[in-house]
Amino acid sequence: MTNEHTDPRHLETLDRDLGRLSNLEMATQYVGRPLVGPGISLVFVVLAGLVAMLFFGQTSNSLIVVVAACFGAYMALNIGANDVANNMGPAVGANALSMGGAIAIAAIFESAGALIAGGDVVSTIAKGIIAPESMGTAEVFIWAMMAALLSAALWVNLATWVGAPVSTTHSVVGGVMGAGIAAAGFAAVNWPTMSAIAASWVISPVLGGVVAALFLALIKSRIIYQDDKIAAARRWVPMLVGIMAGAFASYLALKGLNRIISIDMATALLIGAGIGALTWIVMIPVIAKQSEGLENRNKSLKVLFGIPLVVSAALLSFAHGANDVANAVGPLAAIVQASQSGNFTDAVSIPVWVMVIGAFGISFGLFLFGPKLIRMVGSQITKLNPMRAYCVALSAAITVIVASWLGLPVSSTHIAVGAVFGVGFFREWDTERRIRKARLAMPVPPRYAPEERRRRKLVRRSHFMTIVAAWVVTVPAAAAISAVIFFLISSVLGTA
Numbered sequence: 103m104t105n106e107h108t109d110p111r112h113l114e115t116l117d118r119d120l121g122r123l124s125n126l127e128m129a130t131q132y133v134g135r136p137l138v139g140p141g142i143s144l145v146f147v148v149l150a151g152l153v154a155m156l157f158f159g160q161t162s163n164s165l166i167v168v169v170a171a172c173f174g175a176y177m178a179l180n181i182g183a184n185d186v187a188n189n190m191g192p193a194v195g196a197n198a199l200s201m202g203g204a205i206a207i208a209a210i211f212e213s214a215g216a217l218i219a220g221g222d223v224v225s226t227i228a229k230g231i232i233a234p235e236s237m238g239t240a241e242v243f244i245w246a247m248m249a250a251l252l253s254a255a256l257w258v259n260l261a262t263w264v265g266a267p268v269s270t271t272h273s274v275v276g277g278v279m280g281a282g283i284a285a286a287g288f289a290a291v292n293w294p295t296m297s298a299i300a301a302s303w304v305i306s307p308v309l310g311g312v313v314a315a316l317f318l319a320l321i322k323s324r325i326i327y328q329d330d331k332i333a334a335a336r337r338w339v340p341m342l343v344g345i346m347a348g349a350f351a352s353y354l355a356l357k358g359l360n361r362i363i364s365i366d367m368a369t370a371l372l373i374g375a376g377i378g379a380l381t382w383i384v385m386i387p388v389i390a391k392q393s394e395g396l397e398n399r400n401k402s403l404k405v406l407f408g409i410p411l412v413v414s415a416a417l418l419s420f421a422h423g424a425n426d427v428a429n430a431v432g433p434l435a436a437i438v439q440a441s442q443s444g445n446f447t448d449a450v451s452i453p454v455w456v457m458v459i460g461a462f463g464i465s466f467g468l469f470l471f472g473p474k475l476i477r478m479v480g481s482q483i484t485k486l487n488p489m490r491a492y493c494v495a496l497s498a499a500i501t502v503i504v505a506s507w508l509g510l511p512v513s514s515t516h517i518a519v520g521a522v523f524g525v526g527f528f529r530e531w532d533t534e535r536r537i538r539k540a541r542l543a544m545p546v547p548p549r550y551a552p553e554e555r556r557r558r559k560l561v562r563r564s565h566f567m568t569i570v571a572a573w574v575v576t577v578p579a580a581a582a583i584s585a586v587i588f589f590l591i592s593s594v595l596g597t598a
Contacts, residue, residue, distance in 0.1 A: 139470040143179050146466050150175035150459045157455060163441035166244060171459060173251040174434035178463020180258040181270045181426055183471035186212060186464065188267065188498070188518030189422050190472075191479030192491035193415040198408045201473055207412070208419045208472075209465035215423025216461035231275055231299075232282030236290040240440045245591045246285045247433040247440075250277035253584035257576065267475050267569060269513035270426060272576040275299060278433065280581030284588040303573075306501055307516040311524025314497035317342075318528050321489050326400060332393050335406050340385035342492070343410045348378020349500050350417045407488035414495035421499055422514050423464065431460040479519065483569075484526030484561045494521040519569060526561035 154171035158164040190204040199207070237243040254273035261268040275296075282290040321338070328334040352374030355365050365373075389406055396402035435452045486494070498518040 142470060143176075143466065146179065146463065147172045147175045150463070153455055153459065157453075158438075158441070166248075167438055167441050170244075170248055170251065170434050170437040171456075173248065173255060174431055174456070175459050175463045177251055177255040177258070177270075177274075178427075178431075178460045179467035179470070180255050180262060182212070182464040182467025182469070184258050184262045184267060184467075184475060185270045185426055185515055186419070186422065186468045187472055187475035187479050188515050189418045189495075190415055191476045191518070192486055192494040192522065193411050194476050195479070195486040196404075196411065196488045196491035198411045198488050198491065199415065201476065204415070204476065205469050205472060207416050208468055211416045211419035212423035212464050212468070213461040215420035216427035216464065217457055218424070230295045231278040231292060232286075232290045233292060234436075236282075236286040238286070242285050244437050244440050245595070246281035246588055247278070247437050249281040249284070249584045249588035249591060250274065251433040253277040253280065253580050253587055256583060257580045261572065261576075262471060262475065265474060265478060266572040267479060267515055267519060268572045268576045269303075269515040271513040271515075272303070272573065273580045274432065276577035276580030277584040279577075280584035281588045283581070284585035284592075303513055303516060306513065307520025307523075310497050310501045310517040310520035311527070313500060314493045314521035314524040315528035317493040317496060318490060318525055319532075321493065322532065325403065326489070331398050331400065331403060332396050335403055336386075336390055336393055339389045339406050339410070340382050342496075343385045343413075344378040344382030346410065346414050346417070346496050346499070347381035348374040349496075350374075350421075351377035353421065404488045407492050411488050411492045411495060414492060414499060418495050418499040418518075423461065426514055427457065427460040427464065431456045434459070478565075479522065483519070483522050483565050484529070486522070486525070490525045490529075493525055494518065497521040497524070516573065523561060523566065530561060 151168045151172045154168045155164060158167045186208050190199070190208050193199040194201055194204050232246070234243055237246060251274075254270070254277040257273045257277075258268065258270050279291055279296065321342075324338050325331055325334045352370045355370040355373045392406055393402075396405065431452065435456050438453060438456060484490075498514070498521050501517045501521075
């Protein structure tokens, strides 16, 4: 008599049942996975509103502040999802960092930058784009800032969904401008400030690309094209790391320590020079130790640039947090100030809880939605290795630091992506130059068809055109959405 538990037919039925359960579990995970990110984001937005209620629950304008805090948290999530990819993309694309490691480092340093050094640019976003006194009343000013915040968040969310690395700074400034025009006409906009900001948007990607190309040219001429590459790297890599350390030391002296003691530009540069020189000296034996036993080829050089690339990416995240937290909390801080005092023309003071919402929102957005655009920036524009990625990170860091020190809300997206393009176009130029030199030495130079020449391009032109088009559209799109939202609010509440 056959035991039913050992009957082959029974076992086949059991296998089929288990297979169905396994398929059901996989299907549930597949369906549920896309809902995890939005679900956690919604919880964070609600928590931001509860924090605002905790601080303003007893005031007459508590509902306004709670809604504004939710919008600020939503915007911060979108900044983390879109903008932070520009800092970590090069390191991930060069395989110097895993995706998980990049997200962890960025979350820590983005938050630190926002909380320690995120004050100066906030005042530019909140008060520098439009003249608050032109709004007439605090209520109109509050609704204009609310419309700007929501429109910018919606636009960046849409851009992230379609995979376009747009500028969150563009989005916020466009939103503030659109709401200001809708509320008080074109005279409300501070056009000289807008002109300076617009000029910086044009200059920053070009400057980022040029600086990155110059550093790559230095690395190629002084290290890669040398007969003894390892010996050349022992001389130059410590110096490059020292330049990076000096730049960030100057920045921290100006931004971080300025809240404790007053430091002028000359002193900050002197501090940076001292830290840079010290780092250079310390890194000489470190690089010498790392380079022991390495083969004299380009692949070996990647090892020496790994740690500097990770450090530069971390420090760039700090600078990004200091610069771009303004996009999330600038309008929110202005709303809180106007709701508290009723006087919306005074200077904006940034409450700590507002900065915390911005810092944590950026980190959550990066963790939940950042990998898609990290891959886009890191590997889909041009191929990056640790040397090229280090040039991108260092160039972007220097440009962002200078802009943040000047109080200009430049786009870190433009700077970082401009640096990636700069590296790619320099590689194209350098490759063409070497090919032409080699062809001149040949008795019968080879001829390439147009299709072959296009295939040899090292920068994907389709991505270049798509990204530039997204940059151009962002300001008018955010401004138009903001104006529509403000008119809707005005018609419902009668504030206009």
